[in-house]
Amino acid sequence: MSVLPSSFETLIDKFAALPGVGRKSAQRLAFFVISMTDETAQSFADAITDAKRTIRECAVCCNLSEDEVCPVCSNTRRNPRIVCVVSDPKGVLAIERAREFGGVYHVLHGTISPLSGVTPDDLRIRELVARVADGGCDEVILATNPDTEGETTARYIARLIEPFGVRTTRLAYGIPVGSSLEFADDATLTRALEGRSEYN
C-alpha cells in the first residue's frame, strides 16, 4: 500500500518520463505542482495541451510553427536563397541568438544515427533535397553539430545535393571565442589549425 495518493504517483511517473528527470527530481516537481495554486497548475496543464495542439512543422523549413509557414520563412527581409541546415529547432534558436544570419533554415529533426536506428528517411532530408531541386537556393550551409552523427549527416546531405550545383558550406570549427587554448581538446585544435586564415 502506498502512503501517497495514486494521482500523485501518476504525476511523479509523468515527470519521471521526461528526459533527464530522475525519480527523486520527479517527486520534487510533483510536490511543487501540488503546492501551486489551482490556477497556476491549470495553466501549466493547458500550456502542454495548447503547445501540442497548435504547433506543427513549417511547410517550407520544417521548423516548429503555429502557422502554415513559420515567421522566418514568411519574413520578406530574409534571403530565402541561403538555407542553413540544422539538426533541430534548438539549432535555429542558437543561430538566431547570434543575430548574424539573414538567410532561412531547414530543420532536419534529428541526425543520421545507425546505432539509434535513425535513418535518412526519418529526417526531413527529402524536403531539403526538394527545396534544392526546385532551384530555390544558392547556398546550403550545413550547420549540424561537429560530432560523429552531425558529420555523417552533413556528408550525406552534401553528396545528395551535389548534382544540383549549389554552393555547399559547413560552419567553421575552432576555438570558442572568449575561451582559452588550454581548454580546447585535440580535435578542436586540429580543426582550428586546418581552418586557419590569413591574418592582417
Place this chain on the structure above:
Amino acid sequence: MSVLPSSFETLIDKFAALPGVGRKSAQRLAFFVISMTDETAQSFADAITDAKRTIRECAVCCNLSEDEVCPVCSNTRRNPRIVCVVSDPKGVLAIERAREFGGVYHVLHGTISPLSGVTPDDLRIRELVARVADGGCDEVILATNPDTEGETTARYIARLIEPFGVRTTRLAYGIPVGSSLEFADDATLTRALEGRSEYN
C-alpha cells in the same frame, strides 16, 4: 520577433518555473513534450489537473491524501499513539521506505524559517498541539531534518507540547548532519528510528 511559436515559449516558461529547472532544461523538456504523441501529452496534462483536483490534506495528520483521512491514519494496524512529526510528505515517504515505523505521522508542511518568512502559524503546528492536547498520543517523535531550520522547529514544538507530559523524542543522528531526510538510505533511517532519544 521570436522564431518559436508563442505557445511553445509559454510551455518553456511553465517548465522554467519549476524548482531546479533552468532555461536550457525547460527548453529541452518543452521540445520533448512536442515530440510526444497527442495521447501522451494529454495524459501528462491530465495528471497535473487530476493531482491538483483530487489531493487534499488528511484531516488527522495533514499528509497529502485523496480521502478525508489518509491510508496511514485509517490503518487499524498502526499505532495512533506514536506520532512522527515530519516537515513535509517527502519525510513520510522516506520513513515508510524503511518499513520500520508502525506509528502514524504529522506533516508540518514546512519548517520555521525567519529568513524565508515562514512562521509557526504557516505550519500545521496548531493541529499537532491539538492532537497532543486531546490526549491522543503517548509519544511525539520529532523527525524534522537535522539542519538549522529543522532543529529550530523541533525545539519550538518540544517546548509547546512539554506541558502535556507526552514523551518527546528526536530521530538519532544516524542521518548525516546537513543532509535531508529524503536522501537517507533505508539502513540509516532504520538506525535513526531505533536510536531515537529523549528530546528536551
